Amino acid sequence: MRLRAHALAPKQRLATAVIAATLAAVLSGCSPRHAAWLDLPLPTLSNDFEPLRTRFNKDAGKVRVLMLLDPT
Amino acid sequence: MQTQVFLNVSSSDVRGYVVWMPVTSFGKWEAAAHEQAWRIPDKRITRYYDAESHLGNVYAPLLHLTGSGPAWDVYMVFGPEARWNAQPPAPSFWMHQLPARRAPAEQLLDPDRMTHAIQELLGTEKKAAELEDGQDARLRGSRVTAGFESFGSSTPRNSSPRSITL
Numbered sequence: 001m002r003l004r005a006h007a008l009a010p011k012q013r014l015a016t017a018v019i020a021a022t023l024a025a026v027l028s029g030c031s032p033r034h035a036a037w038l039d040l041p042l043p044t045l046s047n048d049f050e051p052l053r054t055r056f057n058k059d060a061g062k063v064r065v066l067m068l069l070d071p072t
Numbered sequence: 073m074q075t076q077v078f079l080n081v082s083s084s085d086v087r088g089y090v091v092w093m094p095v096t097s098f099g100k101w102e103a104a105a106h107e108q109a110w111r112i113p114d115k116r117i118t119r120y121y122d123a124e125s126h127l128g129n130v131y132a133p134l135l136h137l138t139g140s141g142p143a144w145d146v147y148m149v150f151g152p153e154a155r156w157n158a159q160p161p162a163p164s165f166w167m168h169q170l171p172a173r174r175a176p177a178e179q180l181l182d183p184d185r186m187t188h189a190i191q192e193l194l195g196t197e198k199k200a201a202e203l204e205d206g207q208d209a210r211l212r213g214s215r216v217t218a219g220f221e222s223f224g225s226s227t228p229r230n231s232s233p234r235s236i237t238l
Contacts, residue, residue: 042121064150071104
């Protein structure tokens with residue numbers, strides 16, 4: 001049976017729109033963007049490499065990967 | 073690349089640090105750094121900014137890079153026992169995306185090899201912990217012999233990092 005949009009009741013149309021919008025957001029990768037921790041300001045390294053040095057030593061016991069990159 | 077390594081290695085015993093250095097970028101580096109952060113949405117990674125490329129300048133001679141300029145586009149792996157004292161530690165393993173005139177071509181970035189190196193170091197630590205646990209269990213459950221004690225004193229957990237040669 002073919003289901004046409006105009007044949008749906010208003011409540012069903014609203015539900016369909018909400019589901020479609022949610023799916024679109026998830027598939028377009030918008031969902032992870034709600035991770036507020038990624039928006040935090042970047043800490044600037046001092047001459048003695050703090051706060052990275054402290055963090056690195058705090059993570060002792062784990063395997064650590066340090067990446068020096070240009071953002072562009 | 074970062075995403076790939078961190079997707080390949082799901083262990084919670086791995087941490088990553090991205091240090092952004094404006095080597096080739098001018099002006100809107102901060103916006104670019106934030107934009108890049110969204111490409112690596114992994115809570116095991118923390119991000120920093122090194123405005124003067126201090127860290128890159130320290131690592132350039134440490135990694136024996138040739139030519140001038142800081143070390144950048146480099147990926148360094150450190151074992152669980154590595155400590156950052158007065159100077160940054162030397163990595164157990166590293167790769168790069170630099171031109172051949174600056175760094176060995178055989179260490180050109182390969183995410184699979186990076187992943188393997190990380191897993192090797194994770195495995196080394198796990199084996200050491202198992203050895204120690206096994207030893208503890210035996211010490212608890214039976215008589216202690218001098219020979220066993222001396223074996224125990226050389227468990228690899230406190231040994232220096234194993235270097236992975238390419």
